[in-house]
Structure formats: structure tokens, C-alpha cells
Amino acid sequence: MSKSQFQMSENVRELRSKVRNFIEKEVIPVENVIVEGGEEGTRVLKEVQKLAKKEGIWALGLPKDVGGGGLPFMDYVYVNEIVGRSEAAMVALGTHTAQDGTMLNLYGTEEQKKKWLYPLVDGEINPSVGLTEPNIAGSDPTLIESTAVLDGDEWVINAHKWFTTGANKAAFTTMFCVTEPDEEQRHKRSSMIVVPTDTPGYEIVRVVPTMGHAGGNHCEIRLTNVRVPKENILGNRGEGFLIAQKRLGPGRIYHSMRWLGQAQRAFDLMCERALNRYAHGSLLSDKQMIQKFIADSATEIQAARLMTFEAAIKIDEGSEARVDIAMIKVYGAEVLHNVVDRAIQVHGALGVTADTPLEKMYREARYARIYDGPDEVHTASIAKRILRSYKNGEFWDPANF
Known part of the structure; x- marks a missing residue:
């Protein structure tokens, strides 16, 4: 691998410097307030997010046509090193939605993008993903027990998940569920389905205390006969993996x-x-x-x-x-x-x-x-x-x- 492949452009170096100055000046002094949340944390976060948008450093890793900064992948990788300096910086600069935003951008329909992607990138709503389950080894997702059965024009979902990070503050959870139980290939049995968190039957059981800290946002959730439109599936059936x-x-x-x-x-x-x-x-x-x-x-x-x-x-x-x-x-x-x-x-x-x-x-x-x-x-x-x-x-x- 040539030396030049590890060299950043001058524009990226300047952007890294700009992001670092912003984090040191605007984020780190209030990071504890933001992380603690509550009304004051939300107010402070919104102020910092507004400043980040004004400075042109908002959602840098997502395409411009969905409201992001349009930074190429490698440039965003370099910038993310600076974002990592503060736990609160991810949310303050809108980078916390990069994975979910990319997923929706690649596999979402235009209707799904209007409903969830664009508000997500803009910072109006937050996402969450339901993968891990308490009763099976999270390292082997082929064992998941959550199910989604198509009943007419609706998916009926029954699931028990935990470490669904941010579910208590999210507008939706993208659920990993078995939809093709008879498929011979285990990696083709599951699908991804978007479930709004205000859907009847969606329950946040608790915020799981972790390592002596009870104020996190790692949630245990349970979905009991939750019904969502069949159009809420991401991609095709069996493409969850x-x-x-x-x-x-x-x-x-x-x-x-x-x-x-x-x-x-x-x-x-x-x-x-x-x-x-x-x-x-x-x-x-x-x-x-x-x-x-x-x-x-x-x-x-x-x-x-x-x-x-x-x-x-x-x-x-x-x-x-x-x-x-x-x-x-x-x-x-x-x-x-x-x-x-x-x-x-x-x-x-x-x-x-x-x-x-x-x-x-x-x-x-x-x-x-x-x-x-x-x-x-x-x-x-x-x-x-x-x-x-x-x-x-x-x-x-x-x-x-």
C-alpha cells in the first residue's frame, strides 16, 4: 500500500481541525449535560446541533441529497477520529445516524425515506435497532427467536430484545425478525422491518443498568402482536443478514x-x-x-x-x-x-x-x-x-x- 493512500488532503486536514475546535469549544464543556439528558440536556443538545449545522459540519458522512454533508467515505473516516474525542459529539454533530441512515438510504423505498430517513438526518428523530435477544447468544444471530408473520397487508411481530440502544428516545426500531422459517439457509431466514416505537404492543420493559450505571439508554423491549404495514420491510424478504x-x-x-x-x-x-x-x-x-x-x-x-x-x-x-x-x-x-x-x-x-x-x-x-x-x-x-x-x-x- 503506497504512502499516498494514508495521506489526507489539505481540505480534510482543515475539516478535522474545524471539527476538533468545535468539539473542544462547544461540545466538551457541556458533554455531561447532554449525556445525562432530561429537559436541560435536550435543550443544550439542540443548541449545539444548531451551531453544528451553521458551521457546515452536520451529518458529514451522509449524502447531500438526503440532507447530509456528502463527505466521501474515507474523508469521513478521518473526521470520525476527531468526533470520537467526546461521547456527546456523535449526537451533537449528527453522526450517530450514519449507520441507520446508510441502511435506509440503500434499502429504503422513497416513502420510507420521506417518513424516516430525511427527519433522521435532519436530527428531528432518533433511530434504534433491535438485534440482540436476552435468551440467545448475540454472537450468533441465526438463533434469533423474534418472528414476523405476514397477515394480509400487515406484519405481526412478536419479539423480546435487549440492548436496543436508544429505544427510549427513538421514533422507530428496525427489527431483525425471522420471516422465512422454512428457508434451508439460516442466513436467509430473517428480514429487517421498521417498527415505530408508538405502535400498540411495543413495550420498553426497562433501561438496563450496566456496570454500575443506571442512567444509560440500553433498553430491553418486548413486542407483543405488534402490527405494522407490510411496506415497512427494508429491502426484500430474507435479506436481513x-x-x-x-x-x-x-x-x-x-x-x-x-x-x-x-x-x-x-x-x-x-x-x-x-x-x-x-x-x-x-x-x-x-x-x-x-x-x-x-x-x-x-x-x-x-x-x-x-x-x-x-x-x-x-x-x-x-x-x-x-x-x-x-x-x-x-x-x-x-x-x-x-x-x-x-x-x-x-x-x-x-x-x-x-x-x-x-x-x-x-x-x-x-x-x-x-x-x-x-x-x-x-x-x-x-x-x-x-x-x-x-x-x-x-x-x-x-x-x-
Whole structure:
């Protein structure tokens, strides 16, 4: 891969700088208010979103013809690294709708786009996706038990999902349901169906407390004989896995870039702390153990960045890049965890308090090893695909695999 493929254009560098300045000035000072939500959080969020639109940095990764910024995929990848610096920045800049917006744009009818995509991109409504179920292994979605049966002109849906993130604030949930139970190929049994959250029979059972935090938005939902028009299906019957993969592939690139933004912010905090904290006769920055923390963190961040860039370039060129994506999903989550962990250690007791963003970052880093597929599944996928090439008398070529 040539050096030029990892170089950003001057326009992208300027845009990254503009986005970073906006996040540092407008988002980070109010990120806790936004994340906590409520009336005040909603008011502040709307103000920041209005400023982002005025600055021309709103929904950058979505096409202009649906109301987005029209940024090419690779340019958006580079910008997403900056967006990752703040948990609230995704919503503040309208990038939280990129995966759902892309899914609707690729597979939605014009009527579906009018009803959900355009308001979604504009920030008027929020999305959610119902994939994971509490009674089956989320890493194997061929086991899902949710069903949708066509009755005349309506789908009748019965489902029990959890970790349907944002369902308590969403206008709709795109439900992953079995519609073709007799299909021999398990990956062709499911479909994606859009369900408005105000539909009778749609119940938010609870917001699931996670890792000592009860105020998140990971919801457990139950749908009992929920009826929606048959036109609410995305794409064709049995294309649920195809659509989900189109959503998750680029989504894992976005995740990895945001993780890099989080890791970089934790790294910044660690370096600043090391240069200002005095203990045992010298600054922390003078101690070899702390220097090791800093050197290891910088090395891991850069390695993860280059791996992510290469995977993104392959996707941009039309490759599925399955091995590359699995690698960055596993390694990127590990790097985020490592860097945040070291930053907390350098901060001492302060690091585990809410006085810095580190303790929240640490929780998010632990989640990262599970959502969008646990490490173990991705690790097995990497090995299987590489070994398959050797069985076929070939070898693993990192540049082309």
C-alpha cells in the first residue's frame, strides 16, 4: 500500500481541525449535560446541533441529497477520529445516524425515506435497532427467536430484545425478525422491518443498568402482536443478514475511528498529568515506568490507526475486508482499554472519579469487546479465513487478503 493512500488532503486536514475546535469549544464543556439528558440536556443538545449545522459540519458522512454533508467515505473516516474525542459529539454533530441512515438510504423505498430517513438526518428523530435477544447468544444471530408473520397487508411481530440502544428516545426500531422459517439457509431466514416505537404492543420493559450505571439508554423491549404495514420491510424478504452486514461493516470502521479519538483524548490527559504531577522526588514524566506507559500507548494508537485506515481503504475500493475489519475490531478495542487503563493509573484516585472522563471511557472500552460481535467470534473468524487460504494452497498476504 503506497504512502499516498494514508495521506489526507489539505481540505480534510482543515475539516478535522474545524471539527476538533468545535468539539473542544462547544461540545466538551457541556458533554455531561447532554449525556445525562432530561429537559436541560435536550435543550443544550439542540443548541449545539444548531451551531453544528451553521458551521457546515452536520451529518458529514451522509449524502447531500438526503440532507447530509456528502463527505466521501474515507474523508469521513478521518473526521470520525476527531468526533470520537467526546461521547456527546456523535449526537451533537449528527453522526450517530450514519449507520441507520446508510441502511435506509440503500434499502429504503422513497416513502420510507420521506417518513424516516430525511427527519433522521435532519436530527428531528432518533433511530434504534433491535438485534440482540436476552435468551440467545448475540454472537450468533441465526438463533434469533423474534418472528414476523405476514397477515394480509400487515406484519405481526412478536419479539423480546435487549440492548436496543436508544429505544427510549427513538421514533422507530428496525427489527431483525425471522420471516422465512422454512428457508434451508439460516442466513436467509430473517428480514429487517421498521417498527415505530408508538405502535400498540411495543413495550420498553426497562433501561438496563450496566456496570454500575443506571442512567444509560440500553433498553430491553418486548413486542407483543405488534402490527405494522407490510411496506415497512427494508429491502426484500430474507435479506436481513445482507442489510445488517452492509450496516455493520462500515460501522465497525466508524467504531474503530471513534475509539482512536477516545484513546487519543485519554492519552492527552495522561501526558498532561505526567507533566504536572509531582511525587517521590520528581514529576511523573521523569519516571521510566510512566515513560513506558506513554511510549506503549503512542505505539499502540498509531498501529491501530494504520490498521483501521487500511481496512477502510479496502472497503472504499469495494472489498468486504472481512479479516481486516475483524482485526481492527479486536485490536482497536484492546488498544482503547489499554490506553485508558494506563491513563487512569497515572491519575491515581482521581482517575476513577467522575471528575475526569476516564472512568466513563473505561466502561465504554469494556463494552467495546462485546458489542458488534465479541472478541472471540472475530478472532475465530480471522483464523478460519487465513487457514482457509492455506488449505487452498495459497498464503496470507496482508496487502491483498
